Amino acid sequence: MKFLEKSLVALDVEANTPEEAIRTAGMLLVEDHLVEETYIEAMVNSFKNNGPYFVLAPNIALPHARPDDGVNEACVSFIRLKKGIPFGHSMNDPVKLVFGLGASSSEEHLSILQRLIRLLESKCNVEKLLTSQSYEEIRNLIGGDLS
């Protein structure tokens, strides 16, 4: 499982469209060989076909696809956008925090979602994600036992 490790986090990324933001979050996973490029295409297609339902909370999007779209290992990347952009969600736009989820079919999928819930159910953590100046500050929010 790879959860928000340093190579999977990028702050103040420039993106003008939801598709660009999804691709950038996905590319962090591809570069670490955690998902295949086909997975990025599947994430973009899911957005095109199903709309912005994965904008789960104010500011927060969790683009993903299916395990069989090319996931090698359960993983989550994170990009913070320099400027919030509308994804077309009726309540939670604009999006500034994009978590790219590599959905696996293993047990790890559940534990990775639990870690994500633990991080994002705290409004205080979300506020810090919006304002952190460095990866180290974000690492403190995630807590230990990173493997």
Place this chain on the structure above:
Amino acid sequence: MKILCVCGLGQGTSLILRMNTETVLRQLGIQADVENTDVSSAKGEKPDFILTSNELAQTLEGHPSKIIIVNNYFDLEEIKTALQTHLN
């Protein structure tokens, strides 16, 4: 009572909603069978309640189950209020 959490693919988003819904139901002391699935499969099912986003609720218009909309999937209070309003 059966509750179905629904998202586009049935993989990530609906599972998060399901886990948070189970947490809230435990807090409320309510017993329910909670499952998650994708929006196309949901069309063929008849749970008592469907929990989903406003966006997908529109796709499910006309569905026989009672549809409950959740806007913030990480806000346990919102989920609690939504469930209490509809379950009582």
